Amino acid sequence: MKTKVIHLMAVLFFLFNSFTAWGQVKVAYDYAKSQELMDYFHLERIEYLKLSFSGKELTNKTYHMSVKEIWDGEIKRERDIVNSRNLPYEQHKTVGDTIFNVRIISKLTADNKLKMDFHFPSFSTGKSFEATSSNIYSLRAVVEKKPIEIGENFYIMVYMLPYEVKIEGVGTMQQYCAVEDSGKEIETWGKEFGIKHYLVFEMKFESL
Numbered sequence: 378m379k380t381k382v383i384h385l386m387a388v389l390f391f392l393f394n395s396f397t398a399w400g401q402v403k404v405a406y407d408y409a410k411s412q413e414l415m416d417y418f419h420l421e422r423i424e425y426l427k428l429s430f431s432g433k434e435l436t437n438k439t440y441h442m443s444v445k446e447i448w449d450g451e452i453k454r455e456r457d458i459v460n461s462r463n464l465p466y467e468q469h470k471t472v473g474d475t476i477f478n479v480r481i482i483s484k485l486t487a488d489n490k491l492k493m494d495f496h497f498p499s500f501s502t503g504k505s506f507e508a509t510s511s512n513i514y515s516l517r518a519v520v521e522k523k524p525i526e527i528g529e530n531f532y533i534m535v536y537m538l539p540y541e542v543k544i545e546g547v548g549t550m551q552q553y554c555a556v557e558d559s560g561k562e563i564e565t566w567g568k569e570f571g572i573k574h575y576l577v578f579e580m581k582f583e584s585l
Contacts, residue, residue: 444576481516515537
């Protein structure tokens with residue numbers, strides 16, 4: 378009898394987990410893996426990030442990427458990177474598979490602009506953002522704790538300056554992870570940590 382009860386509980390556990398995972402969209406992040414390429418990127422201050430979304434719910438969904446430009450703790454501008462609903466070809470308006478990959482490559486230019494190229498499955502687009510003269514901007518993935526829901530905005534990455542802390546006898550320490558791990562709302566980082574400028578990127582998948 379105990380064996381049957383345990384077996385039944387195992388089946389119910391499997392079914393429950395399958396049900397809770399159904400319909401969720403997962404996201405994975407990856408960076409350049411070649412050591413030689415990483416060395417070159419470091420020399421040229423180039424940032425590279427790959428986002429990979431997967432899930433059955435992605436099929437036939439539109440995608441919308443937007444950015445908020447935050448200066449001195451205030452959102453100064455919001456704009457779209459892409460809204461697939463506005464693309465000219467019908468086949469490009471929705472995700473055509475259960476996997477959706479986006480590659481981003483960027484760098485700070487000599488005229489203090491953050492130049493970014495976004496490579497989507499069917500096209501690429503470039504954007505440029507005003508920046509400070511600092512050469513220590515870092516493009517960083519933002520991992521959400523909650524599941525990605527269709528129809529809701531979620532953070533995907535930030536392009537940020539560090540939190541600078543002066544330590545006696547050491548000098549100024551530049552911290553990124555301390556900000557990310559602080560538990561503070563992303564859009565408040567400027568005020569909380571005195572970060573002069575950063576970009577916050579969001580995504581949303583929707584039914585057409």
